């Protein structure tokens with residue numbers, strides 16, 4: 001009986017680890033560089049995809065939000081640490097410039113602070 005419980009525990013932990021690392025591997029995205037500018041395309045639909053973005057410090061960067069969500073929840077994006085508040089009208093693409101002069105982690109959220117994302121500058 002104890003052995004069976006042990007096996008179940010190991011399987012559960014392995015499953016959680018697989019989900020956790022697999023999840024992060026698919027959502028963390030590095031920027032592509034176009035004409036010396038880092039560009040990240042983010043799909044807005046029931047949340048943000050990707051929701052984890054890594055940028056290189058010192059290179060101009062822009063996040064392009066493609067708003068495909070008809071609910072009013074996601075029609076605004078806010079970066080509190082960067083003082084950015086950008087309207088995201090439905091079915092539009094809005095570019096948000098990110099200041100990469102300082103390394104750090106900058107969060108963003110929808111206007112109601114329900115959905116979240118994070119930019120890491122390093």
Ligand SMILES: [Cu+2]
Pocket residue numbers: 072073074110111112113114115
């Ligand atoms: Cu919201």
